[in-house]
Amino acid sequence: MEGGSFTLRTGFTERQGNQYIEWRFGSSRTLLTRIKSGNITSTSNTVFKDRLQLDRQTGDLTLTNINNEHTGVYELNDDANKDLKFIVTVYAPVPVPVITRYSPQCSSSSSSSGFKSVLLCSVVNVSNVTLSWYKGNSLLSSINVSDFRISLSLPLEVEYQDINTYSCVINNPVSTQTRHLDIDQLCQTCSDCDYYWSQTAEAVIRLVVSAVVGVAAVAAVVVLVYDIRSRRAGLEWKVH
Template sequence: MKDDDVIQWRFGDENTLIAEINKRADRITVYDDVLDGRFRDRLKLDNQTGSLTITNTRTDHTGDYYLEINSEIRERFRVIVFVLESVMKGDSVSLNSPLTEMKDDDVIQWWFGDENTVIAEINVTVDRITVYDDVLDGRFRDRLKLDNQTGSLTITNTTTEHAGLYYLMFSGRFSSKVFRVSVYDSENNCCGPTEAVIRLVLSALVGVATVIIVVYDIRSRRAEGDQAHIHTSGSIEI
């Protein structure tokens, strides 16, 4: 950083200021109380480079982070904090929505995979529950159950084809709650000690938050300028 640099980190659709380094005034500020205190005691700034570290990440830290240098937005980082669910092949896995009760005008959709395919939907307005059995070559046929009170999704009789990312959308907006489902085989079909160790690690990681960071170069906006990093620790640096 230069002697006259002012670096600001902003978060979310409202571009809320969460951290700032002002070299001119020799001041570092983190705004712990914004956004209902979700970042309280979790932000660290590097006063040499301006990099931001978020510790003890939670799903409500999912979203877009903007790096602003001297009033100019330089980069956008999309952070996805997901919950890892590990399930044995043939068993069921439940993906719980954050709702305790759905409202009369709620529309909830569950999306799956890199192509963001809609696999299930609850439309309270028209009192309709839909599971899309025929998408993705029918891999979810007769396997999906929706809770019409909370919108939670249960996948029964799982296979390895059901492994991947599951996104929850409320009334046209993605929830901060994202799940990565890992499906492993029974120990009787284990191929070797390495696979057994991997399965034990996956089992131990059930419910642990993991982070994906996608970096967007605002200046160039070129696809080849994007970077992605995956971290399995509870903190991220951007």
């Protein structure tokens, strides 16, 4: 983990006499440190400066205060033709994920059981991680990213009155963080669904009332016209 340390071991319990040992790094085989004739020589490379500790007795190499720049291949060589390679990956500790509501989704049903909300579990500036939603101990969905430091978000649709336990988990090989979903807070955040439905119901009622009034007005006009025509017809019959 970043900020920690690791030790690469030669397998020797003790160097023999003036045994020569050297450590190199990366595809360019940059010399890190060597011990020869009892003298230790270390690299001036700023990535490794003041981080290398070579054990005189065994030749073991320890790196301290490590970060992602120390990820790579380390190679041990000695005058006994011993050739060892170590593949090291340094991981950052994962951040605590954040759960936010993306949008309420009110269904066509006016009952509260029909209200849903889409949640987002998000993390920023991460690499080599897996982000997952769990329902209890069951995995619902997950997404992972490898080398690049990016922001990740994973959606989850939850019922308004869902009583299940949900959690969002982020992990890499060295650390894990979990954020549990508080369903009570979720219910509170869906109050705008209630507002939506109250406003919609009020609008529908107004529309229905307007339609009824309109139909009544049209019916009154029809009756009035019919009455006038009937009276005119009666007068014409009397005249004849």
